[in-house]
Amino acid sequence: MVVSKQVHPLDKYVRVDRLPHLWCPGCGIGIVMSAMLRAIGRRIGEGVFKEEDIVVVGGIGCTARMPLYLNFDTVHAIHGRAVPFAVGVKLANPKLKVIVVGGDGDIAGIGGNHLMHAARRNMDITVIMVNNMVYAMTGGQLAPTTPTGLYTTTTPRGNPEKPINVVKLVASLGANYVARASVTHPALIETYVYRALGKEGFTFVEVLSTCPEVFGRHIGIKDAAQLFMELREKVKVKAKPSLNESYYDWESGFVIGEYVDKDDPGYLRMFGLLR
Amino acid sequence: MPALQENAETVTASSGKFKVIIIKNRCKECQLCVTLCPTKVLVRGSNPNARGFRYPIPKFIEKCIGCRTCEWCCPDLAIFVEVVGG
């Protein structure tokens, strides 16, 4: 097995001895990882934080495996609990720059309660939720974000549930920054993550993603490029959409953009914990 | 100057303006770069890498406009673009 030394411009932020990563061919998570690293690189260049101060926390699932590949202090925590872990890190050492990465199931399913309260507290962490609308790692079970009517292994006759609109939920709780991006528009992932990393308070970016192996297979599109194009068709870009436009519906599509961008005091400032 | 160069680790093509580098063993043949390149610089290769995936070849490098769509849409840190002459 040929192991790469640092070749790609982003390799300095990557544990290259662990590449190639485990995500399937065409999986959107890799696109998110690269965009996120570019945004981090930009902020490091501006002196907003240092490389040694970054902590990336993931729970369990495909997206949550990202910390294994990142060359920072990283965590592979337990399912749904990356957010409270991150809260403990930030409160114990406010100097650290704490980023949570996870899938829709980990962050908004089992982790939903922790997501809600961290957002409500305007806790000073950044959460990036990669949404592929299915529990992919475990083989394709229903997710809280699975569109109505779709086949999953646990809803073989079609999903009877309405999916959750995480953007609207997090916005309703008062988070300082709420954006929705898509792997089909990688430059916007970088822009929104860059913005999120530069603000205090709870900053949240949902990234719609392609999962050709599992989700794609369930809807009959197994080809990665074709699934990418299918999602790209459904995505509309609007710079500053209102929450009424945040509807989450596979049929009518998704509006990506920055839904909330405000500067309320974050938790640390509120409680005199800024050091 | 040969347009296409290949070694154990990478395959590289250079026009007068842009250079495209592919890290062969990272590629998973997802075809996102090949499909999304607006000027169709890339074609699916015929040679498999260590894992059996056929990495792309920047066969038509002279068409490259340096948009970096391939670099940004690759999930695998397997392709990137350099501007020739710094």
Next chain:
Amino acid sequence: MRAEYVTSNIAIAEGAMASGLKFFAGYPITPTSDILEYLAEELPKRGGVVIQLEDEIASINAVIGASWAGAKAMTATSSPGYSLMVEALSFAIITETPLVVVYVMRAGPSTGVPTRSCQYDVFQVRYGSHGNYELPVLVPWSAQEAFDLTVKAFNVSEMLRVPTVILSDAMLAHTWEKVIIRNPGELKIISRRKPEVPPQEYMPFKPGEDLVPPMACFGDGYKVMVESLTHDERGYYSPTTEVQERMIRRLVEKVRRNSHLIIDYETYFTSSAEYIFFAYGSTARSVYALVKELRREGIRAGLYRPKALWPFDEGGLKKIASEAKRVFVVENNVGLMYKEVAQVLRDKEVISVGIIDLDVPSPDRIKEVISEWL
């Protein structure tokens, strides 16, 4: 130092602060809420952070995160709350995270009687988390001991990089007693060992001579991988039998081999005792009174009282019970630690005296049960 009139709950909080506690996350639960409340008042005065989180699961996970950020961290709960924490404790065990959990037992199962006492959870505290591991559990019988053993719990957890539990109960929690509260300068305080090699040479799970890896924390520049999957010395997922066995054996051995740092016991009137009583926590206080009464009646009774329930003390118990005719295991449950005692003293007659009492079983109640055996 100063003398205070406080409960075990308060003594535990003071012991934690004396040990250098800097982060506490908790959730209200009877009979433990006043630890969270007291620390919410006091800990910020000493530069620490207290937060009431949305549930016990958030609390224990935040404590693990805080420990990795370099802080001495603690949470406190009761039986139903510990049930919620066991998964995260398994995570703390495999990642070798120093932290302290205060477990104040209350009558169960389930909601049970929130304000009243028991010793039902002595196995749950040790085995509740999934996996194979050793988990130190210290068991005070008074408010003074609650203070002292909390300081010890922090030291043990930092030395061995393992979550450590202080096991109390509803009776002790709110019983007021005199406690000598020592200041940090008057105590032996131990903190986790830091790496002595530079980042390029450091491996987060490579053990030292004592089987414990030095611990680099977030922000120290070591780019650590905190991994809940089975991992090798680098913290990289490694699903092979070789790595799994090596990891499991070390997690178990690092505590067992260092058990002399944890195991401790007291004996009362055990020399030339015909009958040895084994009791711990609040129940031991009644047994102590009973043993004194029996001695006054001419019966040669003695009390062996462990101060650490886990790892279980085999050597000390065997030695103390070596001349005994009969051993009574008195506890406020259906007879649980009895199994451990009977196993260790298998060549002796060991009798289970499991008494269910919402407070502490009184000396009279215990005497009634055992009198036919004397």
